[in-house]
Amino acid sequence: MKPSLDNQYNLLSKTFHWVTFILIIVLSVTGLAMADMPRGPEKLDLIDLHGALGFLLLFITICRVLWRLSSPQPLPSAGLSSQTITLSKLVHFTFYGLMGAQVILGMLSIYTVGRALYFFGLFEIPSPLARDIPLHHTMETLHSIGWYTLVALIALHILAVLIHHKNGVPILRRMT
Template sequence: MSIPSSPDAAARYGVVARLLHWLMALGLIGMVVVGYVMKTLPLSPLKLQVYSWHKWIGISLLILVLLRLLWRLLHRPPALPASMSPAMRGLAHAGHAALYVLMAAIPFTGWLMSSAKGFQTVWFGILPLPDLVAKNKALGETLVQTHILLNYALITLVVLHVMAALKHHFIDGDGLLRRMTFANAKENA
């Protein structure tokens, strides 16, 4: 099976953009797994350690998404395929903007939640981060629910993002997916 290619496929994202994309993807998958595991564990030293790992990864992903946004502002992405309608282009841009907002908002709400619950975030057990709000049990519970809802929204949006990429690859054959991969740009028979 050959991989679809088109003139649009030549315009690829740079190596740094692709690395940041896939690091975020792996980090987000890891966070979903760690988040699920930590909620199922009984209260124990292991559960507290997993919560610490979750917070460390969350702050790391917040930094990574901020770096990714900075990179994106300084480096223009390749144009979308000419075959895309204006409505689809608008959806693509809105979807990407929503992904960035959620990728920043989720760790930020986690940090706020930890602060409101009275648990300081200490990045990798070394660097204590400032509490963003004073201890407030009611606010903490509201932030728990907000954090969970934002995660479900992100999971939904990521699934739609992957489905759109697969549609472009297998149905449209416009080379869009290939622009973000590390696959060789030449056709493979």
């Protein structure tokens, strides 16, 4: 794949990036809200919304990876060391893997209580698993650990962009 010559990400790449960011924020808010809610219909509705948004994130992540593999990417910004470029690639690879893993762990959390995954009332994916509460708790724990890891990576990503921007490396402009 030939690199993009204008050193900017294309519109679809930018759209995937910012929609992903917004979805992660909304998923974080709904996930944290669910943790403090008592059992009841409101919590089940929020679980269904969270699951649907997570499934949407998985779809967007798959599309994003396919787009990234099939479209020209800009060259790394001038002024970045080879170690920084390698670390950036590692962080981005980890983002994609972690987003996929988070959705799968979330789906398993839903399935292990015997619930289907509902996608905004358009369709449902029935649980392929029997109810298994100990496994459910394990999936929820792994899902929580994944969220904390994702938040840490996002913070690292934002910090790196701001540091590079402050140092005159125009990373921020590539994705805006």
